[in-house]
Amino acid sequence: MKKKLTGRCSCGGVKFEVQLPAKFVAHCHCNNCRRAHGAGFVTWAGFKDEQFVLISGRETLNEYATETDATRGFCGECGSPMFFSSPRWAGEIHVAVAVIDGDLEQLPTACVYADRAPNWCPAPADLPHRGGESGVEPIA
């Protein structure tokens, strides 16, 4: 059996389960993630839709449709930002690693939108930096 991990929001209203391994784990330094999560950057793990199960909280889970056609899922009760999906990554859900219980077996392998990191929270130097218009082009 493949390993599964659970996760939840602060109040526990929204609970989910993901099946490992994640397709990727990466830090995102874009302005939208920074603002949505109130944090220097957000560490995301990407899963295929079929690797993700919402256990509870369908009625509590709110979705914010962004200007970029993406959807950000958060708990309407406690406000925890949790999920991201977009037509750019159709069939995938990106889960904020911070709301997963326990450690993923995988560590982040890249910093995306690294050129948008603010000076008060630079992208970690020990990971490959990606950026440019798409956010994922290799940069120095």
Ligand SMILES: [Zn+2]
């Ligand atoms: Zn909650």
Ligand SMILES: [Zn+2]
């Ligand atoms: Zn981002």
